[in-house]
Amino acid sequence: MSKLYVIGTGPGGLEYLPPIARKAIEESDQLVAYGLYLDLLGDLITGKTRHDRPLGEEIERARLALQLAAKGENTALISSGDIGIFAMATLVFELLDKEPEAGWEKVDIEVVPGISAMQAAASKIGAPLGHDFCAISLSDLLTPWETIEARLNAAGQGDFVISFYNPVSIKRDWQLAKAKEILLQYRPATTPVIIGRNLTRQDEKITVTTLAELDPTQVDMLTLVMIGNSDSRHITVEDGEAKRDWVYTPRGYSKKITFAKPSLERQPDEAINS
């Protein structure tokens, strides 16, 4: 039985691609994806048959992948990040559900998760996802804006750390400004905001600003925007001339534990050699 691998390749750098994803790509002869995601894979896909499809043709990509696999071709449907998060995997199962007579029930589907953009952004700037969080797509192409606005209000009320996927595109330029306006009703103007672009790729850029100073014109489709909760902290650690910015969201240890003075520090405990 032929396989359909549904693979998330992570944020971009191949050092984030786990062995299970690499193996799935190696075992596939047919690759279906938006071309840029395949280009990021470099030599790993040499000799394989590419089916590049432009952005906007998501349903065609998912259907093509199922058709190729149903014909007996080992196939990989590929996206960057985690293909299960705001990406192509859900369309594969929606097609299976909605087109039951297509003959796809024989296809052996395996989903391979990847590191999502919010995780790449979080790791580069500290630990902003240390406590309860949510992820919201600001694209109203498929979801009515009223639903998105209800979720923004709910996320504000619940004081969740929020990652915005699809924050802005050429055609959608006002949603992020509206989201900012809604969230300012719930959390301080000084709330840390992380803006990550091209994470783990060449020209990676990550900056920290505040909710009040968030400038939607600085954000595009390659950008992940993350809004801290009301406890999130932006700190700057200085070592002589060197400075490093970090953002973290505490779990609540400071309410339970008195942080130690240096003089009270414990010595490293006895070690066990492995």
Place this chain on the structure above:
Amino acid sequence: MSKLYVIGTGPGGLEYLPPIARKAIEESDQLVAYGLYLDLLGDLITGKTRHDRPLGEEIERARLALQLAAKGENTALISSGDIGIFAMATLVFELLDKEPEAGWEKVDIEVVPGISAMQAAASKIGAPLGHDFCAISLSDLLTPWETIEARLNAAGQGDFVISFYNPVSIKRDWQLAKAKEILLQYRPATTPVIIGRNLTRQDEKITVTTLAELDPTQVDMLTLVMIGNSDSRHITVEDGEAKRDWVYTPRGYSKKITFAKPSLERQPDEAINS
């Protein structure tokens, strides 16, 4: 300058460990973790010095890792899943923030993200994280229950897919039942619920039930519980004797696009050889 790697090793299976995490472990001489997480790494940690600390001693683990790195030892602080998500990374930065005189500003910290439990669960059962979602820890050891309850209500109002971390422990046995009761006020009794245990490890078990039938006594600390949103679908695909259960959360394509009848299917497009 010595490094402190803060590493999430993913759900368990080493096939989910990306090269960046493997390299960080290889470059570390001192490993600080809850012992089970190190055991899962097998031969990868042979010859390195282990500092096992039991669950509950999280702050001690984070402090020890900073101390070892500040002394010039290349050190890895390790947890399973994504160490940035409800895990140790946030404590490292909280210590940096709260204990500024400890001399840790010289430590070169690098956070390495991993595949989180919710992603492993989602990939094994389809694509339940296909649309807006949140993650909530049900542990009230560090977070007041009122805060958690407010988040549960917000998640219900916002119709987010919800992943519960720390759903149940030996000492905390009622929180999941209460969460279920709250969510039943917002979404149908038939809402799909995914219960994943030991994901990607030996004895992995993943089952699908409904919100009404979710039985908290079947859940423990090694379990990830995920609640669909009001659009999430549980489907069973049958191929002769074989059956496969899938859960997916649609993005909303069905509102925009008429799914094709088999006779209208497009043929696979022309291929480009890579």
